[in-house]
Amino acid sequence: DLGSDVEIDAEIDEEIAEEHLLGGLQIDSTDDIEVPDRLVDQVIGQEHARDVVMKAAKQRRHVMMIGSPGTGKSMLAKAMSELLPKEELQDVLVYHNPDDGNNPKVRTVPSGKGEQIVDAHKEEARKRNQMRSFLMWIIIAVVLGYSLLVVSNILLGILAAGIIYLAFRYGSRGSDSMIPNLLVNNADEKSAPFEDATGAHAGALLGDVRHDPFQSGGMETPSHDRVEAGAIHKANKGVLFVDEINTLDIRSQQKLMTAIQEGEFSITGQSERSSGAMVQTEPVPTDFIMIAAGNLDAMENMHPALRSRIKGYGYEVYMDDTIEDTPEMRRKYARFVAQEVAKDGRLPAFSEEAIEEVILTARRRAGRKGHLTLELRNLGGLVRVSGDIARGEDAERVTRDHVLQAKGRSRSIEQQLADDYIERRKDYELQVADGYQVGRVNGLAVMGEDSGIMLPVMAEVTPSQGPGQVIATGQLQEMAEEAVQNVSAIIKKFSDEDITEKDIHIQFVQTGQQGVDGDSASITVATAVISALENVGVDQNLAMTGSLSVRGDVLPVGGVTHKIEAAAKSGCDTVIIPKANEQDVMIEDEYKEMVEIIPVEHISEVLDIALEGEPEKDSLVDRLKSITGSALEKTGEG
Ligand code: ADP
Structure with missing residues (x-):
């Protein structure tokens, strides 16, 4: 049932598999290759990391992933969220607290209920407002009638009516504060949440309370309405993914740790001088699985307590950079091309020869004999550039020639710099x-x-x-x-x-x-x-x-x-x-x-x-x- 066992559903010629670049796969194009539905089944290689992710999903453990960029860390984190039970998802509502406006109340309900509750409150408020304005017009009519008929002073009547009107408008503002703020809404989610908080600033990670320019005088937005969820709250019952974990500032790492420990975290305004900083909600649930990622460096620089927290209650895995070049693996790489084509959605299918050229490139980029590179983000880039070139030519299929052209274009920044550098030095005869x-x-x-x-x-x-x-x-x-x-x-x-x-x-x-x-x-x-x-x-x-x-x-x-x-x-x-x-x-x-x-x-x-x-x-x-x-x-x- 592991992703690695998902075989390609196409004709395979066992006799030629060993030598054949497509591992014996008999296909015309990527159209003949079926792409698995689950993300976890689409992952190529990384067997160890994938097993860990599946186990961690069952046991609700945190995971630390160490490895090169583009080897599938965030893909696996997302795949994990698909494996988590959807039944447990929750909506979170923030309510006005009549006793202390700066300490909004927080309520958690099963997913889907949040919208219903807000709708019910809105309906109630609408009815109330209707009643109020009905009442208001009746009173105005009575006052106008009285001033006209009894006091015979229409000006006084209009003045009184105006005061009544304003009093009602002003009074009705209060009823808006009865409508709760739907902080986290999972009504339409097809799977448990996946939140990527890589590079997020404090507010985006931990939640925030917006500043209110009209802090008093009846014009203010009620504080519960200004509360915004952070990634740690949106990831509740799902996965929080943070790449380059060491770049997160230490204070945020500390707070992240608290959220992990307590399973809940109050929201307060993040900028000190804003009116939002006075507001602090009741605790909001943060029951997520954390997947922290980075290279080896990242681990050394990350908050030691956070690291030991993840290590002690979870797993650490290393991502592979390359994988052994076997017929089965080459068939998976053919499927990888099909996956990337499907993911993009606009690219023409790759011909057999075009797929072969991509696999050759994977071999070459491995930098190790008998291996294929697992830096698949870059290889995916090659697939997209090849496809774009073919599309630009209105070609029906991506051919080997398109891939060769793309290889010239999809050079990394470093490669382009190096080539440029060599060119320049040739000019100055600094060369050989x-x-x-x-x-x-x-x-x-x-x-x-x-x-x-x-x-x-x-x-x-x-x-x-x-x-x-x-x-x-x-x-x-x-x-x-x-x-x-x-x-x-x-x-x-x-x-x-x-x-x-x-x-x-x-x-x-x-x-x-x-x-x-x-x-x-x-x-x-x-x-x-x-x-x-x-x-x-x-x-x-x-x-x-x-x-x-x-x-x-x-x-x-x-x-x-x-x-x-x-x-x-x-x-x-x-x-x-x-x-x-x-x-x-x-x-x-x-x-x-x-x-x-x-x-x-x-x-x-x-x-x-x-x-x-x-x-x-x-x-x-x-x-x-x-x-x-x-x-x-x-x-x-x-
Ligand atoms: P990382 O998080 O390690 O930097 P990503 O998971 O964001 O890398 O990978 C970027 C893209 O590259 C993925 O969306 C996927 O298309 C492709 N990719 C990377 N690794 C794999 C893999 N092991 N199997 C299949 N596709 C992969």
Whole structure:
């Protein structure tokens, strides 16, 4: 009965399933794929998170979801609300309190009853008003008749009638205050509420009382009528979802915690100087299930008490970023395309080849061999852009070509920035220079999540007055120090120069953008420092990425595919990557002919490839090779 078991109701050719991109699914287009009704059945992958959500829905437990954006956190939270019993839903009414106008009364009734009660009150008020005006006109008629016939002074009569009229109008205002304010109305809800309070300010989260500009003098709106529900009240008996939980200010987190603990929370005006701040209602029910979400960072910065509250009374789950690429899973991805088409409602169906291209993209974006990406919001974006392009052409079907065009357009901001950056640098010829240069190495970094950028590193070594220092530009100081520290052990062993007596200046050419991760630049920094120290040139047609152990082993890094593509785009013809990353390389065909990829295991190999082929280099590399026997053996074998 779990969503994961929902199979696709279409013809499957078992024989070809393993190799087939659609997992053996025999279809013409997404029209042939049925989309499940329940949201929980539409969720792809995230088996663990989905099981937890289903269990938590039964037991009414809170859930903390940690994971990358667009992997289905809010989708699962919404799915949970569909699983909660609808029978328990309530309406909430706020009434005028005749004893204390600033302390409105709160009443809870079964859903649907709220509207009826308000209607009944309105009807009563209408009747009362009718009676009143009937009475008023009778009295006016009597007064006018009396003044005309008995006192013979019509002016006095009109004056008296006017006073009576105003007195009635003024008096009738009071009867409006008898009509309750329907604070929470669940009459037309098809499932338990789902409230997304991500980024909500205090009023939207905790409720508010509007300011009344006419605070007295009979013109005021009665205070109970100015009360507004917050997300915590609207989510009563349903799900309250808060993404990026750490961005919620601490006071709101504290109040949220109180609401969770007490199951009810009074509403008061949130802005201190407003007349609303004087008003405080009786407690309003807040019996919701909380789903807090965020990345790992978010957890660390969230209010510890709130976190332990959720942890102690609920579950914590991690969202997967990728999932194993199996025929069954690929069939689900085909269904995903159908789901996104159905969700949009205006897109043409996707042809078989178009679906295949989306699945290929999912493979490529996984950045991991034998896996598919679960960052499905982005993949959904690709589906929509492809569909829009097809629609723009009045095409009946979305074709593979539409998807390919869309891939060009639906690049992330980071990708667009990176491309733009590469373009600009080409203009300034900051790009690859031919030949060799001392102390300059083309490093590679990841920008954002899905784009690489070439980042040249320059090193210069100067004699030091005191103890040697590592001097780097900007916020990269720490990373440069670490990288130099890692290589200094290696350098010490082979170099005649004592680097502890030297200042090493490291400059990252034209950075200014964030997202440069230190570890993956350490072979770059090492190579630049060694080149500068020994005064040997580095091949400028080459780029590299890799982390470094103190023994000189080249360790794996993230984002190799994007980095290789960035190197190719920048005009390099060779890229050095860690051998351990070899299986992660999934570059697009167009780049395959542009660059040669050389996987390495040891820094000596890096130097062998990168440094200018002079006698000095040979002895340098030889010396380096002699340092770590084990790494050398490995190199010999490989
Ligand atoms: P998050 O809350 O993790 O940032 P969302 O749940 O808002 O991500 O996902 C955005 C959209 O991406 C969803 O509405 C859905 O269309 C698609 N999506 C994301 N994850 C999944 C998934 N695991 N299965 C199916 N669709 C998904």
